[in-house]
Amino acid sequence: MSDSPILLLDVMSTLVYDPIAREIPNFFDLPLPKLFEVKHPSAWVDFEHGTLAEDDFYGIFLPPPYGPVDGERLKAVLHDAYRWLDGIEALLTDLHAAGIPMHTLSNYPVWYEIIESSLNLSRFLPWTFVSCHTGVRKPNPEAYLGAASTLGVDPARCIFVDDRLKNCEAARHTGMRAIVFESAAQLREELVFHGVLQR
DSSP states (O other), X not given: OTTOXXXXXXXXXXXXXXXXXXXXXXXXXXXXXXXXHHSOSSHHHXXXXXXXXXXXXXXXXXXXXXXXXXXXXXXXXXHHHOOBOTTHHHHHHHHHHTTOOEEEEEOOOTTHHHHHHHHOGGGTSOOOEEHHHHSOOTTSHHHHHHHHHHHTSOGGGEEEEESOHHHHHHHHHTTOEEEEOOOHHHHHHHHHHTTSSOO
């Protein structure tokens, strides 16, 4: 249907397990609070915006004696750590089979290619809007309005899904419907409520 809802899906901690809490601190041998304390103040955001090249990120993310980062070894750790959240692969399978239009709307650097290599997410939806390519991060309103404009639809036709309330609130302010992700079962119920899926 030409007016059917379009799903815009966050990726990390919504579809895919985020290794920030365990694997990344273990890799650097730093507790997460310490890692946040010593890291470069803007390198990660710049990396996600696509304004900082990957090799440059590895060079400045952590100061001596913690850095520079062994990028290839870190990417191998990430590749092994990324996995579907419980129930998500089955839900995406059902959505794809039902012909529901879906796109990513993700704050992430070029590491999204590692997720693709590990999980083949594009079986279900394209990596349409990733901040390292769009140059804009949620909750900036342009992250949502730019997505709707690129798709050629009114924001009201879009349903945005994200695990972060502030990102969902920002989407609502642009006219989109939004669902705060808690679990695959909860998301399935919400999508039934919005008429995207049938029971």
